[in-house]
Amino acid sequence: MKIISFQNQLSNLTPHKKARLEISELVISNPELFPELLKYCFQTEKEISYKAVWILELVSEKKLSLLIPYYELFFKNIPKVTKDQALRPLSKICLFLTESHYKKRNIVLESKYKETIIEYCFDWLISNQKVATEAYAMRSLYYLGTEFEWIHPELKIIIEQNTPLKTSAYGARGRMTIEKIRKFQNKKKQPFSEAS
Structure with missing residues (x-):
């Protein structure tokens, strides 16, 4: 999947559970998207940030192991939020x-x-x-x-x-x-x- 398309999906995300689940499943099925998801989580000046964090929560709930290689980045950036x-x-x-x-x-x-x-x-x-x-x-x-x-x-x-x-x-x-x-x-x- 192209990163631009993923960014657009995140940007257009609604708070509806079904929409959030679809994108979280996309990330779980395509782990190469995970670093991009994290990047968007901590672009706190942009609206995409909190939408990305919604997805990060759902991905972490189902497949926490995806976060493990990114602990340093994750913990370093939480104070920005x-x-x-x-x-x-x-x-x-x-x-x-x-x-x-x-x-x-x-x-x-x-x-x-x-x-x-x-x-x-x-x-x-x-x-x-x-x-x-x-x-x-x-x-x-x-x-x-x-x-x-x-x-x-x-x-x-x-x-x-x-x-x-x-x-x-x-x-x-x-x-x-x-x-x-x-x-x-x-x-x-x-x-x-x-x-x-």
């Missing part, structure tokens, strides 16, 4: 990465990328983002907190401070996250039972 419609999918991609590393164990995240995700997620939580962005950040930080002990106490404090000021959706996700932290902490405290 400020539009709400692009931050939500980026925070969800961070969730895909942390969940795949800690829960599914089908990818490896180097320490420097974990630290970067920690920084971005805490920034999203303290900088008054949309609830979905914050909810994905909470979930990512929960997973990261299973390795980095300081994260869970900090995350809990932020959630408790923000809950009265935020929406009921934020409160619900916050309570779920705090409950998961509590269960994780209790599980850590339990001694291993010896077989008789």
Whole structure:
């Protein structure tokens, strides 16, 4: 597929799920388009940027391995993104990465990328983002907190401070996250039972 045609498809993309799925399948079927997709994601001064991030989210959900060779580029450019419609999918991609590393164990995240995700997620939580962005950040930080002990106490404090000021959706996700932290902490405290 020609790059110009791909760019036109992205530029003309509507928010309809069917249209987004078609282009994401195109990228998955033609992995040579992936670097172009990433390039458009971070041309933040252009409208194509957030549309490309929509596609990046769907591609990452189905085939996260396409992102792995581009971690450096991906993580370096996230701070350029400020539009709400692009931050939500980026925070969800961070969730895909942390969940795949800690829960599914089908990818490896180097320490420097974990630290970067920690920084971005805490920034999203303290900088008054949309609830979905914050909810994905909470979930990512929960997973990261299973390795980095300081994260869970900090995350809990932020959630408790923000809950009265935020929406009921934020409160619900916050309570779920705090409950998961509590269960994780209790599980850590339990001694291993010896077989008789």
